[in-house]
Amino acid sequence: MQLSPESLPRRARLLPLLHAEHGRRGWLSPESVTAIAREARIPVAEAWEAATSYRDFHFESPAGKAQVCTGLSCQLAGAATEAGEAVMGCRFRCYEAPARGHDQPFPEQFIREAGPLLAPDVTDWRGLERARSVGREAALAEIESSGLRGRGGAYFPVGRKWAGALAQNRPIALVVNAEEGEPGVFKDRALLCRRPRRVLEGIAIAAELLQPAVVAIVVNGEAEAARMSLEAALASPGLPQNVDPWVVPGGGGYILGEETTLLNALEGRKPVPRLRPPYPVESGLFGMPTVINNVETLANLSVAFRDGAAAFRSSGTVDAPGTKLFSVSGQVREPGVYELPLGIRLAEVIERAGGAVSGSVTAVLTGGPSGGFLAPSEFGVALAPGVLHPTGAMVGAGGLVVLDESSDVRAAVLAMARFNAEESCGKCTPCREGSPRMLDFLRENDAGSLEPLLEVVGAASLCGLGQMAPNPLRSALHFWPELFR
Numbered sequence: 191m192q193l194s195p196e197s198l199p200r201r202a203r204l205l206p207l208l209h210a211e212h213g214r215r216g217w218l219s220p221e222s223v224t225a226i227a228r229e230a231r232i233p234v235a236e237a238w239e240a241a242t243s244y245r246d247f248h249f250e251s252p253a254g255k256a257q258v259c260t261g262l263s264c265q266l267a268g269a270a271t272e273a274g275e276a277v278m279g280c281r282f283r284c285y286e287a288p289a290r291g292h293d294q295p296f297p298e299q300f301i302r303e304a305g306p307l308l309a310p311d312v313t314d315w316r317g318l319e320r321a322r323s324v325g326r327e328a329a330l331a332e333i334e335s336s337g338l339r340g341r342g343g344a345y346f347p348v349g350r351k352w353a354g355a356l357a358q359n360r361p362i363a364l365v366v367n368a369e370e371g372e373p374g375v376f377k378d379r380a381l382l383c384r385r386p387r388r389v390l391e392g393i394a395i396a397a398e399l400l401q402p403a404v405v406a407i408v409v410n411g412e413a414e415a416a417r418m419s420l421e422a423a424l425a426s427p428g429l430p431q432n433v434d435p436w437v438v439p440g441g442g443g444y445i446l447g448e449e450t451t452l453l454n455a456l457e458g459r460k461p462v463p464r465l466r467p468p469y470p471v472e473s474g475l476f477g478m479p480t481v482i483n484n485v486e487t488l489a490n491l492s493v494a495f496r497d498g499a500a501a502f503r504s505s506g507t508v509d510a511p512g513t514k515l516f517s518v519s520g521q522v523r524e525p526g527v528y529e530l531p532l533g534i535r536l537a538e539v540i541e542r543a544g545g546a547v548s549g550s551v552t553a554v555l556t557g558g559p560s561g562g563f564l565a566p567s568e569f570g571v572a573l574a575p576g577v578l579h580p581t582g583a584m585v586g587a588g589g590l591v592v593l594d595e596s597s598d599v600r601a602a603v604l605a606m607a608r609f610n611a612e613e614s615c616g617k618c619t620p621c622r623e624g625s626p627r628m629l630d631f632l633r634e635n636d637a638g639s640l641e642p643l644l645e646v647v648g649a650a651s652l653c654g655l656g657q658m659a660p661n662p663l664r665s666a667l668h669f670w671p672e673l674f675r
C-alpha cells in the first residue's frame with residue numbers, strides 16, 4: 191500500500207505548488223511565495239530561500255521574451271541572441287542545435303540507433319510478469335546476476351543499492367530521478383517521450399520487489415513534454431496496479447540531479463546536497479530508507495526481466511553489462527540518441543554519428559561539465575564506467591559533445607568553467623569561491639595559479655559538482671596547453 195502525497199508532511203507540497211504557480215503566471219511574486227509557504231506550513235523566509243535557489247523560477251515577469259539556448263552544443267552551432275530575446279541555459283534540444291523556444295516532445299527520428307531499451311514500447315508487461323512469477327527472492331538475486339549498474343552517471347550496482355535499503359527493515363521510499371539537467375544530455379527525455387511504458391514497467395518491477403511506501407518521480411521542470419507523456423502513459427488502460435506514483439516537476443539547476451539535493455527538494459527544503467553519511471538507503475526521504483534510481487536504470491530493469499539476466503549480460507562488458515543511451519551532439523552530422531553496448535569505442539560512436547560536420551573531429555567532451563575533453567589520440571577508448579583518462583573524462587550520463595575543425599576548443603572549455611561556477615549551490619567554500627576563480631584564471635591564461643586551485647577544489651568540495659568541476663579544465667590543459675598560456 192503506497193502513501194498518497196497528501197499523507198506526507200505538508201512541507202512536501204512546496205515544490206509542486208511553486209511549480210504550479212510559476213506555470214500559471216510565468217513568474218513568482220512575493221505574495222504568491224508567501225501564500226504557498228502558508229499552505230505548506232513553512233516559514234516564509236525558508237520557502238523564499240528554497241524558491242530562489244531554483245534556476246527555472248523567475249521572480250519578475252519575463253514579459254513573453256523568446257528564449258535562446260546557449261548550451262555548449264548550441265554555442266558550437268553558432269547560437270546568437272537578438273534584441274529582446276532571453277538567453278537561457280541548455281534547453282536539452284542539442285540534437286537540433288541551435289535551439290530556440292520552449293520544450294518540445296523528443297522527435298522519434300533523433301533516436302538514431304535502438305537496442306532492447308529503445309525497441310518499440312512494451313504492451314505486454316512480460317518483464318513484470320516474470321519478476322512476479324519467479325518470486326521476490328529469486329527476482330532480487332536475478333538483478334544481482336544481471337550485473338545491472340545505475341545509468342545516472344555513477345554506475346553503482348543496482349542490486350547492492352537495493353540490498354542496502356532492504357536491510358533497514360523499514361518502509362522504503364522509491365525516488366525515480368528524471369531531473370535531467372546536464373547540458374548535452376537528452377536521453378531521459380527521449381525515453382519518457384517515446385518509450386514511457388518501458389520506464390513504467392521498470393518502476394512497476396521495482397515497486398513489486400521493494401514494496402515502497404511511496405514512489406516519487408521527479409521530472410525536470412522544463413521537460414514538460416516528457417512529463418505529459420509519462421502522465422498520459424500512467425492514465426492509459428492496462429497499467430500495472432501496483433504503482434501510484436507522485437509525479438513532481440523539478441525547479442531546475444544542475445545540482446538538482448544530485449541524489450540528496452533531490453531529497454531536500456522533495457521535502458520542501460533548499461535544494462542543496464546533504465552531508466553523507468547517512469546515505470539515502472539508510473535515511474533518505476523524510477528519514478525513510480530511500481532507493482534513488484535514474485529512469486534509464488529502471489527501463490533497463492524491464493529489459494533484464496523480459497529477456498533474462500543471461501541475455502542482458504550478452505552485451506556490454508563483464509563488469510558493466512547491457513546497453514547505454516548516448517546523447518551525441520555538437521558538430522556531428524547525425525546528432526541524436528544512440529543505444530549502444532557499454533564498452534564501445536568512442537571512435538565507433540563518432541563514426542556511427544556520421545563524423546564531423548567540418549573537416550575532422552578535434553575533441554569530444556565526455557561526461558559534460560563533470561567530465562573532460564578528449565583529443566583524437568584518445569578516441570580508441572572504450573566507453574565504460576570509470577575514468578576514461580587520468581585527467582578525469584568519464585562516460586557519466588552518456589553525453590558526447592563533438593567539436594570539429596570549425597570549433598573553438600578554448601571557448602568550449604570556458605563555457606564548462608562558467609557553467610560550473612554558475613551552478614555551484616554555494617553551500618561549501620571550496621566550490622563556491624574556487625569555481626569562479628578557476629574561470630578567472632582560465633580567462634587570464636594563468637595556468638600557474640589555476641593548476642593548484644584545481645587540486646584544492648577537487649579534493650575539498652562537498653559534492654560531486656565541485657569535486658569534478660576541475661575535470662574539463664584539467665583535461666584541456668593536458669591536451670591543449672598552448673591555448674591557455
Ligand code: SF4
Pocket residue numbers: 445462463613614615616617618619621622651652653654655656657
Ligand atoms: S561542491 Fe559546489 S555544488 Fe556541491 S555543495 Fe559545495 S558549493 Fe554546492
